[in-house]
Amino acid sequence: MHHVRSGSGRPVVLVHGLGSSYRNWDPIVGALSAEREVVAVDLPGFGQTPPLKTVTIASLTDALREFLDAEGLSDADIVGSSMGARMVLELARRGHKGTVVALDPGGFWNDRQVKVFGTTITASVALVSRIQGLLPFVTGNPVTRTLALAQFSAAPWKLPQDLVLRELRGFSDETSPSLSDARKALIHGPRQEGAAPGSLLCKVVIGWGRQDLVTPASEAKVAVERFPDAELHWFDKCGHFPHWDQPEKTVDLILSATR
Incomplete structure (x- = not known):
């Protein structure tokens, strides 16, 4: 798996979500790497990592586990966002020993919510795929940037153009070969299993944006019901990406949870 290391100290691994890459974490890598070694990965079929033959949440999680073991990061602290947050919670459920921080994880929706997620994310991917050539213009204007990112951010007009442009370019099967299969796995695959009280071998912190429109704040209740030993942290004035x-x-x- 392609990955980038920066900083020094005890390592913390960053795992992005659907359609993203390791660059999704750019807003915090600098501050984190001032205190820790940061290992930001490209999941299979995203960024610069080749895709798997079979793409499911389980197979992506297996690949992440193999990467951690191969890189001497088996017990490293690990942070995930969205689909990546679901994957790191699955690692915690399987017995990961390093601290796990999951930011707005998927997989805790009910039937209505997953239908809404499937409809909106499929429409978003289709639209962005069709307007790839216009993305520099769309992301360059605060108004159109807000329209494009309203589902993901509570304040899209404040985000840097290059960050938004890279993210939207990832919402294409050409740049992210696993996008369609991973999207279908999220929508139609099994939902995230939980961990019985006392069964986790690590500390788990779940962070949630109160204005999240992708995985609504109401899903946080389900997440902590399935992971009763987890700590829940709310981010105010925050969408899907804290x-x-x-x-x-x-x-x-992240620093306080993993210190």
């Missing part, structure tokens, strides 16, 4: 909308508070949460 590390975008509240980067300083996200860094503080």
